[in-house]
Amino acid sequence: MPLRWRLAGLCVVLVVGSVSFAQRSAKAAAPVKAAATSVGLAIPDTTSATNSSTPMSQRVVHYEIDARYDAAKHTVDATEVLTYHNLTGQSLDTFPFHLYLNAFQPKATWVREAKRSGTRDDVFEKWESKFNGAAEIKRFEVEGMGDLTSQLEFIQPDDGNKDDKTVVQVRLPKAIAPNGYVQFKIAFHDQFPETLARTGWKRDFVLGAQWFPKVGVWWHGAWNCHQFHAFTEFFADFGVYDVKLTLPQYEIVGASGLEVSNVNNADGTKTVTYHGDDVHDFAWTASPRYRVKDAEFPGQMGPVKLRILMQPAHWTQVERHERILKQTMRQFEHWYGPYPYKTLTLVDPEPDSAAGGMEYPTFITGGTTWWALEGTPIGPEEVVEHEYGHQYWYGMVATNEFEDAWMDEGINQYTQVKVLDAIFGRDTSLQNRWGITEGEAEAQQGFYAGVADMDPIAQNGYDYYGFGSYGGITYAKTASVLLTLEGIIGEDTMRQAMHTYFMRYRFTHPTKEDFLKTIEEVSGKNLRWYFDPAFYGSPVMDYEVLSLKSTPVDWYVEKKTNAGKEDDKNTVYESWVALHRKGDFVFPVEVEIKFSNGDKVREHWDGKARWVRFGYQKKATVVSAEIDPDHKVYLDRNRFNDSRTAEADPKPARKLGNYWCFVDEWLGQFLAWWGI
Numbered sequence: 001m002p003l004r005w006r007l008a009g010l011c012v013v014l015v016v017g018s019v020s021f022a023q024r025s026a027k028a029a030a031p032v033k034a035a036a037t038s039v040g041l042a043i044p045d046t047t048s049a050t051n052s053s054t055p056m057s058q059r060v061v062h063y064e065i066d067a068r069y070d071a072a073k074h075t076v077d078a079t080e081v082l083t084y085h086n087l088t089g090q091s092l093d094t095f096p097f098h099l100y101l102n103a104f105q106p107k108a109t110w111v112r113e114a115k116r117s118g119t120r121d122d123v124f125e126k127w128e129s130k131f132n133g134a135a136e137i138k139r140f141e142v143e144g145m146g147d148l149t150s151q152l153e154f155i156q157p158d159d160g161n162k163d164d165k166t167v168v169q170v171r172l173p174k175a176i177a178p179n180g181y182v183q184f185k186i187a188f189h190d191q192f193p194e195t196l197a198r199t200g201w202k203r204d205f206v207l208g209a210q211w212f213p214k215v216g217v218w219w220h221g222a223w224n225c226h227q228f229h230a231f232t233e234f235f236a237d238f239g240v241y242d243v244k245l246t247l248p249q250y251e252i253v254g255a256s257g258l259e260v261s262n263v264n265n266a267d268g269t270k271t272v273t274y275h276g277d278d279v280h281d282f283a284w285t286a287s288p289r290y291r292v293k294d295a296e297f298p299g300q301m302g303p304v305k306l307r308i309l310m311q312p313a314h315w316t317q318v319e320r321h322e323r324i325l326k327q328t329m330r331q332f333e334h335w336y337g338p339y340p341y342k343t344l345t346l347v348d349p350e351p352d353s354a355a356g357g358m359e360y361p362t363f364i365t366g367g368t369t370w371w372a373l374e375g376t377p378i379g380p381e382e383v384v385e386h387e388y389g390h391q392y393w394y395g396m397v398a399t400n401e402f403e404d405a406w407m408d409e410g411i412n413q414y415t416q417v418k419v420l421d422a423i424f425g426r427d428t429s430l431q432n433r434w435g436i437t438e439g440e441a442e443a444q445q446g447f448y449a450g451v452a453d454m455d456p457i458a459q460n461g462y463d464y465y466g467f468g469s470y471g472g473i474t475y476a477k478t479a480s481v482l483l484t485l486e487g488i489i490g491e492d493t494m495r496q497a498m499h500t501y502f503m504r505y506r507f508t509h510p511t512k513e514d515f516l517k518t519i520e521e522v523s524g525k526n527l528r529w530y531f532d533p534a535f536y537g538s539p540v541m542d543y544e545v546l547s548l549k550s551t552p553v554d555w556y557v558e559k560k561t562n563a564g565k566e567d568d569k570n571t572v573y574e575s576w577v578a579l580h581r582k583g584d585f586v587f588p589v590e591v592e593i594k595f596s597n598g599d600k601v602r603e604h605w606d607g608k609a610r611w612v613r614f615g616y617q618k619k620a621t622v623v624s625a626e627i628d629p630d631h632k633v634y635l636d637r638n639r640f641n642d643s644r645t646a647e648a649d650p651k652p653a654r655k656l657g658n659y660w661c662f663v664d665e666w667l668g669q670f671l672a673w674w675g676i
């Protein structure tokens with residue numbers, strides 16, 4: 001979801017715990033065509049919904065789901081056949097499953113955490129039955145082992161909250177051998193809540209997300225299957241999805257993957273079948289009122305069918321949605337790598353539904369208003385770009401959002417700055433109206449600055465102090481760290497590193513160090529001095545110009561004329577400029593010093609001491625000093641003190657610009673708080 005929305009408290013999502021691991025071979029996304037072993041399963045041969053003729057991921061899972069949606073009750077009754085390929089290299093006899101919809105119960109961890117941080121006080125002042133969500137397993141069989149429903153056990157690996165039923169575990173009577181397959185046959189019943197955390201119903205709209213029992217990920221030598229928490233998001237294995245949705249014929253439907261059939265049934269329902277491969281989740285939506293625009297994007301790996309589902313009230317913005325979507329897709333392919341899927345569905349969700357601004361594989365939700373102006377900061381462009389960007393970092397690279405949320409949201413926030421800057425201009429990528437301009441990069445710096453010392457980036461999502469620091473650090477600090485990194489290794493090198501990272505690690509589940517080491521490798525630089533405090537610590541960077549001073553060298557000599565006037569041109573001054581490192585983050589900075597005769601001097605300071613003083617003797621006085629004159633250091637918390645003039649400058653342009661940013665951000669947040 002977009003940072004602005006997260007900080008504005010419009011919707012919330014989840015987080016989680018820690019496990020120690022030893023990574024399953026991440027780099028080799030070996031095609032899975034091995035013969036079934038273990039329990040003698042027939043492994044389905046899948047048709048490809050991607051533009052790749054061979055599997056791009058390990059395809060650990062194959063979900064076949066047959067679901068019936070009751071639009072009146074907002075319920076789903078479904079059967080799920082999950083075939084799991086044990087590529088862990090060891091025998092497995094225990095399997096955990098997510099049941100995310102159980103998060104929406106008053107004693108569940110998600111609700112408790114939301115109450116604790118006050119993010120949902122507007123909604124949860126009083127618990128109402130419409131908030132109830134549930135995923136109930138009616139029957140749980142394992143091929144060759146019979147009915148194991150009675151063996152299911154809820155576990156709470158993160159906080160021990162016995163009232164939390166978002167993870168269920170089963171122990172099998174017989175272990176699954178390495179490289180073997182196991183098939184789970186599950187019957188389940190869902191109750192959707194009125195939209196919370198981007199799932200559920202609103203009026204006659206529904207977003208079916210996190211709605212089926214989903215197996216955890218074996219990662220680094222252990223199961224990684226966290227409870228549903230209030231801030232962070234998801235983590236799942238790649239595989240193949242074949243999903244049949246049966247719902248009323250009047251519904252207009254969109255979903256992850258490729259629609260392979262659409263059949264009307266005699267009872268007034270229809271069954272729409274979708275297929276997706278090399279994806280790690282499946283979401284769908286239905287509403288009788290969507291207006292649909294089909295389009296096509298000429299991708300590097302073949303045409304991509306675009307399906308845009310708009311609210312009727314927003315239909316006049318459909319071209320705008322299509323335009324920004326295509327511009328974003330083009331930029332991502334140009335810089336980071338190809339989009340390999342055959343489809344992308346963009347959903348404009350029901351207004352006021354808490355279903356907007358979310359990403360699922362080949363399926364994203366945007367969000368707009370009927371009055372959204374071109375260039376409006378919370379307009380559809382920013383959210384469509386943001387959610388599409390997730391197709392790369394969440395969708396294909398697929399990092400662990402419970403534990404390394406920044407690797408999705410933060411890297412995505414960084415690429416959002418780059419892509420929107422490329423499309424709309426560096427200083428106008430967020431605002432360009434009424435004479436007010438603002439770039440995305442400045443906005444990230446502003447969001448981060450308010451919570452700069454609250455939390456380190458690299459920690460589990462649930463370990464963050466609160467909603468504000470989670471958003472400000474995970475999203476905006478990460479973006480600011482990576483923007484600042486451009487100043488160290490160069491923008492082109494950074495882009496090359498991002499491309500290498502994406503191409504190398506797509507369809508795997510890389511770690512923090514995989515990302516950081518890729519940047520070091522591509523840049524050829526040891527960057528630990530920067531990465532350690534920036535990602536793993538929480539020191540604050542804040543440099544200031546402490547003082548400027550000029551004094552005539554011969555100040556003690558009585559002047560024949562008025563000092564500072566007639567003789568000024570020939571008076572030699574001694575000038576001093578002092579810089580101060582106020583924070584604990586040591587970082588080399590440049591300062592540009594201007595003199596009254598027009599001279600400019602650039603100095604470099606390694607920043608190691610607490611302060612530094614530069615001295616000059618010139619026939620001129622010092623006029624001003626500015627730290628980071630090229631505006632490359634986005635991590636500096638307070639940019640108001642980065643410059644100073646000897647006398648009050650009637651046009652302190654940069655400071656004025658910062659005030660505009662502040663006013664503008666405040667306005668944006670104010671509007672967002674009102675649910676606009």
Ligand SMILES: [Zn+2]
Pocket residue numbers: 001002003386390409412
């Ligand atoms: Zn996001």
